[in-house]
Amino acid sequence: MKLVEAKAAFIQTWARLGTEWGISRSMAQVHALLLVSDKALSTEDVMQELQISRGNANMNLRELVTWNLLYRELVPGERREFFRAEKDIWEVAKRIARERKRRELEPLLRELDVLKQVDDPAEPGAQSFVHTVQDIRGFVAKADKGLERMLQADENWFFGTILKLLK
Numbered sequence: 255m256k257l258v259e260a261k262a263a264f265i266q267t268w269a270r271l272g273t274e275w276g277i278s279r280s281m282a283q284v285h286a287l288l289l290v291s292d293k294a295l296s297t298e299d300v301m302q303e304l305q306i307s308r309g310n311a312n313m314n315l316r317e318l319v320t321w322n323l324l325y326r327e328l329v330p331g332e333r334r335e336f337f338r339a340e341k342d343i344w345e346v347a348k349r350i351a352r353e354r355k356r357r358e359l360e361p362l363l364r365e366l367d368v369l370k371q372v373d374d375p376a377e378p379g380a381q382s383f384v385h386t387v388q389d390i391r392g393f394v395a396k397a398d399k400g401l402e403r404m405l406q407a408d409e410n411w412f413f414g415t416i417l418k419l420l421k
Contacts, residue, residue: 284306291339296335351401
């Protein structure tokens with residue numbers, strides 16, 4: 255397989271995985287392109303390589319910068335912005351997990367805390383509802399705590415622990 259073909263296949267694979275993780279296809283493609291690029295790319299480079307619009311490229315580049323997965327890079331003599339991806343996959347995984355925790359788990363925990371405050375506990379089904387919400391909240395809190403440990407963990411410790419659990 256030629257390098258060009260391999261890169262194209264990687265970009266499509268990463269895009270497919272991204273959609274399964276809840277990330278837009280375009281965002282995953284932009285991230286994949288920059289992951290496999292050996293140099294920083296401009297918005298125009300991304301547009302041309304992926305055949306996407308300027309708006310689509312700009313929106314996804316900015317979002318990936320917000321997720322702390324891309325860095326802006328200055329190129330001497332150029333007025334355009336250039337971007338490069340974080341290449342340490344452990345760091346990428348931690349940053350994605352941190353962002354998903356911030357966007358998904360933390361708001362869910364806050365919402366569940368509100369939902370378990372039922373004003374009429376004597377009403378039929380109220381106890382069951384509160385119990386269910388508390389069980390879900392407990393599970394989400396444990397997932398949040400586990401994710402926080404992963405974010406603070408060293409890569410070797412994390413994978414060592416996972417391997418011990420699988421034995």
